Every structure is written in C-alpha cells, then in structure tokens.
Amino acid sequence: MSDQTYRKAPPGFTKEQWEEFDREGFLVIENALTQDEIDYYLNAIDELTASDLTYTEGKFYGPQNVVTRHPVFAGLIDHPHHVGFGYDIYGELLKLHISQVFLRSRDSSHNAWHPDGARAVPYGVFSPILPMQIKIGYWLTDLPVARMGNFVCMPGSHRQQYFEGYRTHESMLDEKILCCKAGTMTIMHCGTWHRVEPNESDVVRKNIFLAYCPSWVCEADRVQCDSEWLETLNREQRIIMRSRHGYARTKPPKADFPLFLERETGADSDADFSPDIVPQHLRKRRVTVEQWI
Numbered sequence: 001m002s003d004q005t006y007r008k009a010p011p012g013f014t015k016e017q018w019e020e021f022d023r024e025g026f027l028v029i030e031n032a033l034t035q036d037e038i039d040y041y042l043n044a045i046d047e048l049t050a051s052d053l054t055y056t057e058g059k060f061y062g063p064q065n066v067v068t069r070h071p072v073f074a075g076l077i078d079h080p081h082h083v084g085f086g087y088d089i090y091g092e093l094l095k096l097h098i099s100q101v102f103l104r105s106r107d108s109s110h111n112a113w114h115p116d117g118a119r120a121v122p123y124g125v126f127s128p129i130l131p132m133q134i135k136i137g138y139w140l141t142d143l144p145v146a147r148m149g150n151f152v153c154m155p156g157s158h159r160q161q162y163f164e165g166y167r168t169h170e171s172m173l174d175e176k177i178l179c180c181k182a183g184t185m186t187i188m189h190c191g192t193w194h195r196v197e198p199n200e201s202d203v204v205r206k207n208i209f210l211a212y213c214p215s216w217v218c219e220a221d222r223v224q225c226d227s228e229w230l231e232t233l234n235r236e237q238r239i240i241m242r243s244r245h246g247y248a249r250t251k252p253p254k255a256d257f258p259l260f261l262e263r264e265t266g267a268d269s270d271a272d273f274s275p276d277i278v279p280q281h282l283r284k285r286r287v288t289v290e291q292w293i
C-alpha cells in the first residue's frame with residue numbers, strides 16, 4: 001500500500017434492515033438527519049433556486065447533477081449517513097448514478113407508476129437478485145398525510161417486471177404512501193414500482209435524491225465531470241463520480257483502490273483470497289450483502 005490514508009467504509013445495512021429492504025424493495029429510516037442538517041440542506045436549496053434562472057416559484061423544480069451545483073450537495077456524494085448502504089451493495093465499484101433536488105408544489109406535475117432504470121429490457125432480467133441501482137431519499141419537509149406530493153411505492157414489487165398501474169396515477173391496493181417527518185431517509189431498490197401523489201397542500205415538498213449503481217452502469221445526469229470541479233472533491237468523492245473514459249469504468253485504475261477499507265477489520269482485501277501475484281485493483285472484493293443472499 002502507498003502512504004495514502006484510506007477510510008473505513010461507513011456504516012450500512014444491518015442484517016435486519018437488509019432483510020426488510022430485500023423483501024419490500026424499500027426501507028424507511030426515521031430521524032436520519034438532525035434539525036440542523038435539515039436546515040443546512042434547505043438553505044442550500046434556497047441558494048440553488050435563488051441562483052437558477054430556470055426556477056419559478058410555485059412550479060415543479062427538479063434539477064439534476066446537483067452535486068456539481070453547490071458544495072453542500074457535493075458533500076453528499078460520500079456522506080457517512082448513507083454511502084455505506086451503497087458500498088454494501090456495489091462495494092469497490094460504487095458510483096453515483098444521479099443527484100437531484102425536487103420541489104413539488106401545489107398542482108405541479110407528479111409522476112405516474114414506473115420503476116427506475118431500463119424499461120424495454122429491465123435491469124431485473126440481468127440482475128434478478130441485487131438491485132442495479134438504489135435511490136437514497138432525504139425528506140426535508142414534514143409530510144404527515146397523503147396528497148402532499150408524497151412518494152408512493154408498492155412494497156414487494158421490485159422483482160416484478162409488469163405492473164397493472166404502469167403509466168397511470170391510479171391508487172393501488174396495498175400501496176405505501178410515504179407520510180414522514182422531515183429528516184427521514186429512504187432507500188429504494190430501482191425495480192420498486194412507484195408514483196407520486198398530487199400536492200393539494202400549500203406545503204412545497206422538498207427532498208434530495210442520490211442514486212448509486214455499479215461503476216459500469218451508465219450514469220444518468222452527466223457524461224464527464226469538469227476536471228477543475230473534480231479537484232475540489234476529496235479522494236472518495238472523486239472516485240464515486242467515476243468520471244473516466246470507456247473501459248476504465250469497468251476496470252478502474254490502481255489509484256481508485258481501495259475505495260474504502262473493510263468496515264470492521266480495516267482490511268483492503270478479502271482475508272481468504274489475496275494471492276500476492278494479483279495486484280490489489282484486480283482482486284475480487286466481497287460486498288457485504290453477498291453474505292446475506
């Protein structure tokens with residue numbers, strides 16, 4: 001190893017959380033953010049809207065690649081509140097797929113039922129067990145009841161490639177309307193069918209989404225990052241943006257390993273298989289959830 005200092009992987013799924021996520025395709029973690037953190041992100045959203053000529057008060061606002069648009073959002077790329085959940089699934093090849101801020105005000109547009117990712121040949125065809133993307137949601141406004149622009153999902157639908165309500169706004173039996181307090185974090189399997197409630201309230205629903213995927217899945221909101229902007233990031237953030245050409249997304253260079261050290265032991269390789277002849281960047285590293293599937 002070089003004299004570079006590496007970080008241990010931040011906390012991720014407990015076994016119980018993984019079992020719920022695997023069963024439901026969705027996980028809710030209450031009180032993930034303190035009030036100060038909620039205010040910090042709301043303030044960054046205010047600064048973003050104030051500097052964005054495309055923003056109109058009272059209209060839907062959903063900018064993408066927000067990590068490049070405000071340093072507060074860049075800090076979310078590898079934030080220890082959630083990056084460990086992505087690392088538990090995508091391990092050393094973790095990538096940020098998309099970063100978004102959503103403001104959903106009264107009567108603004110809202111999505112019909114859909115899963116995330118490819119439609120004609122969904123990711124589940126190739127990846128029937130593990131999600132090819134997960135989406136972290138940070139909810140920054142209280143949403144105590146339905147019809148406030150809430151996120152809605154069908155629990156357990158993440159391995160289902162057809163869905164009766166696809167492209168409709170119909171309310172379905174057993175759907176889950178997310179009613180939550182500000183500061184809640186959610187994690188969604190990309191295959192989970194979801195829609196958005198209309199907003200009939202005077203509260204503007206504000207939230208942040210960060211999706212993660214393996215480095216070799218195409219990112220959704222950029223092609224390459226600006227090299228000067230990349231220089232403003234820390235090592236792990238730069239790696240997780242995976243702004244490299246072609247095949248380097250599948251086989252990242254030596255310098256990108258280890259992304260993190262093993263959470264408990266601080267090891268940079270799997271204990272049972274690390275022959276010296278295989279350089280570190282070409283060694284298979286087990287991801288946490290492999291032990292649970």
Ligand SMILES: O=C(O)CCC(=O)C(=O)O
Nearest residue numbers: 102111116150151152196
């Ligand atoms: O805004 C939401 O609650 C969900 C948005 C959505 O459908 C999506 O990001 O795929």
